[in-house]
Amino acid sequence: MIEITFLGSGGGRFITITQFRSTGGFHIRASRNLYVDPGPGALIRSWRYKLDPRKLDAIFVSHRHVDHCNDLEVMIEAMTGGALKKRGMLIASRSVVHGDESHTPAVSGYYLDVLESVHIPEPGSRIKLGEEEMVITPSRHSDPTTIGFRMKTRYGDVSYIPDTAYFDELLKWHEGSRVLIAAVTRPRDMGIPYHLSTDDAVVMLRKMTRRPEVLVINHIGMKMHFANPYKEALYIKNLTGVKTYVAKEGFRVMMGKDGISVRTLRPARFV
Template sequence: MRATGGIYIEISGKRLYLDPGPGALVHSRKNNIPIEYLDAILLSHVHQDHANDANTMIDAWSEGGKNIKGTLIGSISAIDGFEDIEKIVLDYHKDHVNKIITMDVNDSINIGPVHITATKTQHSDPKGIGFTIKGEKTISYIGDSCYFKGLEEHHKNSDLLIVNNIFPRERTDADNKIKYHMDTYGTLKLINKIRPKMVILQHFAPTILKIGPEKEARWLEEQTGIKVKAAKDFEIFEF
């Protein structure tokens, strides 16, 4: 597995941290990400590889609760829990942010000039969401999801598409037992229907790492004519 620390985004003068999984705090410090100046933390769903460091990031962000600020945005499951799914954000840390926004599909919020909308997913967390983030450009984060009919409708007119491309085209029997995750064929359908300016693949499982995510990215680029990059740990994209 590659690092699971999430994604730091600067857009229209705002600083957002998306899905702070294990290592988010440590990797942020090593890469000089200004945690103290974040405007919002976004959680797509409750699973540990996407939200494990949410509490520690809030702690660092608020300087241990001394400086309450910013907005926590997340799925119902991540912030409040859902049915038998336990929430991941502790009540103690909820008190360390200025505003908490729990989002379901099609809910939206403005962070200054940035408009954020929750998008539909199909995942083992039934309340999992993706995001569209609209500023001077539009970023779509699919979140953890398999491809399903209509997924692309939530991400129309996106300039940059970020896909958790877990599996390659050639899936193993073990891969096929893991449902509700995207493979390269699903990503191909999305690209062809959305036609973004650029696509970033990330969040790779062992099978695609053995084959080489770059190989899958090249194939997608050849098939679509759209620029596709397989992200490396700590890679910076200017778009």
């Protein structure tokens, strides 16, 4: 059984600073524990949903924007037991590890030193993670080093399309995944550069010959939030036939040999 738990569903500058939707990224429990895009709140939300960050084996960061990498260092702190043991893997864009013209690195040398391995993979690279394998996928975003992935598991594939403009090549990388998680930031008719809108999601799914069983829309921006993402999800489903869910804090997707099911977890009382 593969378990994907969302610690937030927000994205973009205005949702991030207001926390109208939380921005903690998501967690995948397979043969190993992987945290994806630890935005602001990742540490707190992990505890709120009883996902012990000390049990992480790897962290993936798609790019160096604050809604994706803010909590990276503190999550490494947890994964390495307070930076006391050399442990865990970081898989991240070049901008996260090295910075770029306008950003410092999102992780200091102190934390890089306590990791067992650091990967800055190019699209097409394959990284083994326990029984699973991640294939790194491309993106076209304002951070040009942004990466996504397709995780191959014994129950089928899980794809993550982070912030990106739509481009046809996405089809070849993600077609045939069972679960597709995509940053669909904008509602229909309100697209902006470097991000997917509901219209882009429809175009992409329609062009796929092997569509996912489930699409989860994530990285909800302010315009999407107020347009009602549930209406947008229904619109996608009606036009493509793909069961479409909206991520939210505590939302869990379970993929096993018998099928895919979802539930929403209650937060733990102690936080």
